[in-house]
Amino acid sequence: MNSIALLIDRPADRDAVRDLLPARYDVVTSGNLDESDIVLVDERAFPTYHARLQARVEAEHPLFCPIILIRHPTSAVDVSVHDPDEREPPLVVDDIVEAPVTRERLVRRIESLLARRDQSRELHETVQTLADANRRLARHEAIVQQMDDFALVVDSDWTLAYMNETALSYADTSLGAVEGEPIMDLVSGWVASDEDPTRFEEALETVYEDESSTEYPVTVELELALPVGSITTEYHCSPLENEGQKVVVIGRDITEHKDLEKTLRSFKRAVEHAGHSIVITDVDGTIQYVNPAFEEVTGYTEAEALGKTPRILKSGEHDEAFYEQLWETILDGEVWQAEIVNECKNGEQFIASQTIAPVFNEMGAIELFVAINHDITERKEREQQLEEQRDNLDILNQVLRHDIRNDLQMVTSYAELLSDSVDGEKAEYLDAVRENAAHAVDLTTTAREMAEVMLTTADETQYMRLRRMLKDAVDEIQAGYPDAEITIEPPVPSVKVQATEMLDSVFDNVLKNAIQHNDKDVPEVTVAVTERDQMVLVRIADNGPGVPDNQKEEIFGKGETGLDSSGTGIGLYLVQTLVDMYGGDVWVEDKAAAGDTGSAGPEATETDSNGAVFMIELPKPAEHDQLAQRGR
Numbered sequence: 128m129n130s131i132a133l134l135i136d137r138p139a140d141r142d143a144v145r146d147l148l149p150a151r152y153d154v155v156t157s158g159n160l161d162e163s164d165i166v167l168v169d170e171r172a173f174p175t176y177h178a179r180l181q182a183r184v185e186a187e188h189p190l191f192c193p194i195i196l197i198r199h200p201t202s203a204v205d206v207s208v209h210d211p212d213e214r215e216p217p218l219v220v221d222d223i224v225e226a227p228v229t230r231e232r233l234v235r236r237i238e239s240l241l242a243r244r245d246q247s248r249e250l251h252e253t254v255q256t257l258a259d260a261n262r263r264l265a266r267h268e269a270i271v272q273q274m275d276d277f278a279l280v281v282d283s284d285w286t287l288a289y290m291n292e293t294a295l296s297y298a299d300t301s302l303g304a305v306e307g308e309p310i311m312d313l314v315s316g317w318v319a320s321d322e323d324p325t326r327f328e329e330a331l332e333t334v335y336e337d338e339s340s341t342e343y344p345v346t347v348e349l350e351l352a353l354p355v356g357s358i359t360t361e362y363h364c365s366p367l368e369n370e371g372q373k374v375v376v377i378g379r380d381i382t383e384h385k386d387l388e389k390t391l392r393s394f395k396r397a398v399e400h401a402g403h404s405i406v407i408t409d410v411d412g413t414i415q416y417v418n419p420a421f422e423e424v425t426g427y428t429e430a431e432a433l434g435k436t437p438r439i440l441k442s443g444e445h446d447e448a449f450y451e452q453l454w455e456t457i458l459d460g461e462v463w464q465a466e467i468v469n470e471c472k473n474g475e476q477f478i479a480s481q482t483i484a485p486v487f488n489e490m491g492a493i494e495l496f497v498a499i500n501h502d503i504t505e506r507k508e509r510e511q512q513l514e515e516q517r518d519n520l521d522i523l524n525q526v527l528r529h530d531i532r533n534d535l536q537m538v539t540s541y542a543e544l545l546s547d548s549v550d551g552e553k554a555e556y557l558d559a560v561r562e563n564a565a566h567a568v569d570l571t572t573t574a575r576e577m578a579e580v581m582l583t584t585a586d587e588t589q590y591m592r593l594r595r596m597l598k599d600a601v602d603e604i605q606a607g608y609p610d611a612e613i614t615i616e617p618p619v620p621s622v623k624v625q626a627t628e629m630l631d632s633v634f635d636n637v638l639k640n641a642i643q644h645n646d647k648d649v650p651e652v653t654v655a656v657t658e659r660d661q662m663v664l665v666r667i668a669d670n671g672p673g674v675p676d677n678q679k680e681e682i683f684g685k686g687e688t689g690l691d692s693s694g695t696g697i698g699l700y701l702v703q704t705l706v707d708m709y710g711g712d713v714w715v716e717d718k719a720a721a722g723d724t725g726s727a728g729p730e731a732t733e734t735d736s737n738g739a740v741f742m743i744e745l746p747k748p749a750e751h752d753q754l755a756q757r758g759r
Contacts (some may be wrong), residue, residue, distance in 0.1 A: 129152045129258030131243055134162035135197075144197070147230045152237075165240055170198035180219050189254070193240035193246030196220040213314040277360070277378035281310050281331060289372065297380075299354035319350040329739045330364045332376050344377070355612060358382045404479070404500040412436045424502055426472030436496070442476050446550060456484050457496055466503070477504045509524035535540060538564045538704055538752075588709055590748045591630055593656065593663060600634035601654060604642070611642045611650040619656045624745040625662050626709045632715075633705050634665075636698035641669035658747075662711070665743040668718050674739045679715050702743075712744040 130153040135141035143155055144167060153164055158176075160183050168176055173196060184192050222236050277294035281287060286307050295301060298317065305313060310331070315324045332348040351358050359382045367373040396404055398546035404424045405414040417432045425432075425440060432439070443469065456463045463483040470476050479500040486495040541563045549557055605613050624630070642650045651670040656663065673683060683703040701744060706713045718738040 129164045130162055132156075132158075132160055132166045132235070134166060134168040134176050135173075136159065136169055139170060143184075144228065147233055148237075149226060149234065149559075164193075164244060165237060166192075166194045168194065168196055184590035186591075187248070188517070190251045191221075191244045193222070193244055194220045195236060195240065196223045197226060200222060200225050205359065209706045228671060236352060242748045262678075263427075271455050275379075277362075277376075279310075279376040279378070279379075281374045281376060283335075283372035285310050285331070286312060286383065288565045293376070295357055297351075297353050297358075309526075310657055314349075317351050317353060319352040322350045330362065331374055333641065334364050334366055335372060359385050359687055361365055365726070369646075389511075389549070404502070406432075406437065406498040406500070408437065408498070411498070412438075412496070415495070424500070431472075437488075440469040442470040444476070453483070458493070460485050460487070461494060468502075472604070477502055478507045479503060509683070535564050575594065588625050588627055591626045591628070592622050593622050593665075593745070595620045596630050597654065597665070599657070600631045600638060603631075604638040605634060608642050608650070611645075611652060613652045614654065616653060616655040620658050620663075622656075622658060622663055622710070623748055624749060626745060627705075627712075629705055630709075630745075633702050633743060634667075636702050637667050637743065640699060640743070641667060641671065643740070645669055647671065659744075661747050661749075663745050663747055665745065666740055668738060668740040670718075670738045673717055673737060674715050682715065683713065708742060711747045714742050716740045716742060 128151065130149065132155045133141055133144060134342050135144055137158075141156060145156070148154055159168060160179060166180065168180070182680070184194070221240060224233060224236055225740055233418060244717055261431075271520065274291070277297065278289070279287060280289035280296060287310050288307075290298075290302055295305075298305075311324065311328055314327050318324045318327075323538055326347050327349060330345045333345045334343070343365040345365070346361065346363050348359065348361050351360055358380050361381045362378040364376050367375045369607045391473040398418050400598050401418060401420055403420040404421040405416075406414060406421055408414050412439065414432050414435050417427075417429050421432065422428055426543050427439065453465070463481070465481055467479050468476055469479055481498060481500050483496055485493045485499045486497060488494040537625050539561060542557055544552070545557055546561075566738050597615065601613050601615055605611065626633075638652060641652045647670055653666075654667075654670045655666045657666070658664075683699050703713055718740045
């Protein structure tokens with residue numbers, strides 16, 4: 128049954144036209160054009176529907192979609208749809224019936240147009256079938272030509288029948304140059320020198336010999352040496368349907384894939400042999416992979432961990448806010464780093480330095496999380512032990528600073544009070560008491576300083592003004608040894624060095640050593656400062672007996688600082704320890720040699736012929752650090 132769509136503006140006119148139509152037509156008055164075979168539209172409704180009518184005609188073209196316009200002879204309705212891209216605007220309507228309409232005339236026009244529509248449909252279907260076939264053929268040909276894979280067709284006589292653009296490009300040839308050539312001659316010229324081309328031949332033979340029973344495709348992998356370079360390729364051989372005994376060969380450059388496989392194998396070996404626990408989860412936190420180190424540290428096997436979440440390691444030592452911050456960080460695409468207390472399968476706890484990083488896919492979305500956990504339990508225990516040792520040293524420092532030192536000062540004070548009351552041999556004993564008490568006070572001072580050094584870390588260094596600290600140290604030692612002559616050779620540059628407040632102990636101990644071990648009636652000490660690139664050299668020279676060559680290194684050693692040894696006590700060991708902590712260096716030279724070579728800065732004078740020169744090298748602040756200091 129043919130369907131007629133009535134687009135009549137007035138209901139009365141619509142009913143009148145409907146009454147004219149025979150019952151064999153399915154009349155639609157809803158305005159739906161999709162299922163209609165023909166459309167009747169009057170001049171009042173045409174302006175409303177002309178855009179939809181035009182769209183329907185264009186959508187179904189070339190299928191004929193008849194439209195009849197009912198209008199009065201004097202109507203001014205424009206029955207065309209003007210398209211600015213077309214010179215001649217196509218007509219929307221195919222026939223015009225002038226009012227008043229008669230049944231006979233209307234039915235005759237309808238039947239004529241429906242007959243044309245049937246013919247159009249048959250023609251359209253025939254053309255469509257051919258067009259579809261041509262489109263499929265063209266599409267397949269375009270796909271084959273443009274695809275990144277190689278495409279070859281081998282004829283029944285083992286000659287090359289076809290080769291797509293990708294394959295021609297790799298081989299740096301043209302279809303005319305290779306078409307009709309024996310396929311094995313071509314392949315033999317393409318494969319690498321250490322490759323066996325007969326493996327490709329065997330794959331083709333498998334396809335040719337038994338097309339019915341072989342499971343296709345037959346795959347072969349070949350190393351090729353082409354003008355574009357050496358590549359690894361994978362070929363899939365299958366019979367070409369409906370083309371007789373022809374074989375289609377689809378090849379692919381898998382060089383990057385093979386390299387990636389190699390990299391992944393290396394990565395997997397590295398992960399599996401890593402000393403740190405590694406866990407990979409999906410975005411929901413479900414464990415997808417654990418390495419052997421995870422099993423060893425936690426006691427959970429891979430089978431026990433997979434499908435679970437890291438909550439199996441939850442120790443209860445952290446509050447919910449800790450885990451909320453963790454998830455917020457990694458879900459924002461950032462890296463999480465923290466120390467975490469986890470619990471093993473057996474209930475034992477361990478401390479881990481944890482890093483969790485998101486892994487993104489090609490679209491930029493988070494795909495996985497990788498967690499690396501370094502078990503630092505032993506390190507934390509050692510840190511705790513060191514902290515306890517620091518506390519003990521602090522207590523020792525307080526004892527040395529207050530109790531023992533105060534007692535020794537009391538001994539010295541009582542000895543001074545008794546000095547006027549004794550004479551003769553007793554006075555000598557009293558002098559020995561005073562000297563030993565003073566020596567003990569010096570020892571407690573040095574021991575106290577050593578304790579402070581042990582309680583100080585390298586990151587506590589700061590930038591100290593060398594001129595002030597050197598002058599204060601010289602003034603203090605000069606006051607304690609009034610018989611000595613201590614001279615600072617000008618000019619001392621206004622420079623900062625990287626040190627701590629204990630830098631004065633370095634200068635104090637070297638200056639004391641120069642005076643206490645001097646065999647002259649008047650000890651002479653000369654201090655000079657020289658700037659070098661990123662270092663400052665402080666030269667402290669004396670007129671004493673010097674230091675024997677075999678003791679120049681050991682005088683700074685801890686092993687030579689016993690009170691009964693031939694060394695100089697723990698003072699120089701303290702000097703070495705502090706200077707090392709500052710990132711500097713300290714050594715001793717003969718004065719004459721230092722003056723001769725000029726390594727000590729100012730040239731040696733006539734009085735410099737004997738004695739020792741202590742060289743103290745201290746680092747200057749880096750340039751950016753100096754700028755930062757000035758900005759404060």
